[in-house]
Amino acid sequence: MDDDAGALPPKHQFSEWYNDILWRAEIMDVRYPVKGTYVWYPYGFAFRKHVYQRLRDLLDRDHQEALFPLLIPEQEFMKESEHIKGFEDEVYWVTHGGTTPLDVKLALRPTSETAIYPMYALWVRSHADLPIRIYQIVNTFRYETKHTRPLIRLREITSFKEAHTVHATWDEAQAQVEDAIVRYREFYDGLCIPTLVSRRPDWDKFPGADYTIAVDTIMPDGKTLQIGTVHHLGDHFSKTFEIKYEDINGEQQYAYQTCYGISERSIAALISLHGDDKGLVFMPAVAPIQIIVVPITIGKRHEDVIASAQSLEVALRKAGFRTKLDTRETRPGAKYYWWELRGVPLRLELGPRDIDAGTVVAVKRTGGKVILNRADINSGVACVLAEISDAMRAKAEEHTKSRLCTASSINALIAVLNEGKVAVVHWCGERVCGDAIEEKTNASVLGTEVRSPYVSDIEGACIICGKLGKVTLIGWAY
């Protein structure tokens, strides 16, 4: 047999690995014939469901989920000038109803500020109405001209969680920004995705925002992926959309707003950071299938083993584990490879020998095999799943640490980037110096005010002009 035939490319060929695994493991079918749009397979969609449920749980503490329309009338969309500049080249327009040209063109939302804020203008009346914290999980459309890539650069973002809040004061809005950052870090910590949080340079902030805080993670190839953003909108949009409230003194005041979002790039990060040469590795917390039970059926004891495996599966399900029993008529080895590719974190093997001994063989997707007692299988399984999560966290953190490196000169910076790493430098904050860095390296100034356990925040000489500068992250970004 040809060893290479049908094999998954090794993970160090990250781009090939990524494209291949998406369809092999039935996450996305990339063959849909519209550029930049892809199909979620049921298995991938189940994974998405568990990830987004965690996001919902995190927000539902003090946010409310709502749903605004996909279509935005041209005049609303065109109200905020900076916002328009940021998006006008990537908006899809609906121009016809059937064969009739529309009097008012309708934009497919590239993001929903201009859909939501006219309604907020109606909803906000008094200080008692504030704060408002609403989120929705929707698809958005952007006419991307760069290379599209499944889950990463899309023309239809299918899973955009966007939150939009309204507050009485700038400071309260800022506090909301801080809260959102904490929430997002909690979300990614729970998924074992290490994050680099930083303040984007002014030229890279959200169009119409006072400032933007971004969450990045480092992909296996050393490029950074933006997996979340939090924007302080100040009163720009409230002035544009007339979002005013009456304060306790009876005065009309403009409100202050924030918005923050996470998309299916979170899924891309999970797949990319945790996967290996064998395929996907799902976090137990979000795995569509946490435990796959493979019966080892031999000859005469076939029925025995199947019956025993079925009762094992039922017991695990009752205990709350997402469990599946693989009774297909193929060899056990084929099933092992099948479920390893699909990222199932824990495999339980049950054969005649185990039935006689009252045991189950547990094999971790992260490596290692342990024998569990059938009698207290629930606690045994819970323990092994926790070990798997720990191993995944350690691996992801090790990867991130190894991909960060300080640089104190422009040549050192270029060398660090060429090693496939993200550089930690000092930058004075001036646009000229920022532009110089980006020009000389072809990389991006990711941000300042870095929050990461791996990056210390000591000031130093700007890598370009030598003046006192802040710690700044430089990397090649997706």
Place this chain on the structure above:
RNA sequence: GGGGUAGUAGGGUAGCCUGGUCCAUCCUAGAGCGUUUGGGACGCUUUGACGGCGGUUCGAAUCCGCCCUACCCCA
């Protein structure tokens, strides 16, 4: 944004230049039957395609045009 290359069955390819003899081929792709089964089993039988639209032609996977999609290089 500019340039280039390509699209043949579930996946990978040959055929195209020089239009017909085409029932092409490989696979951990599908279906069926049998023998198997503690790390990717094997045998036999079988299904299935020329990206889309239009043109040229007696005849198009092959030539021409447009569109769609994908990949690569440059900015």
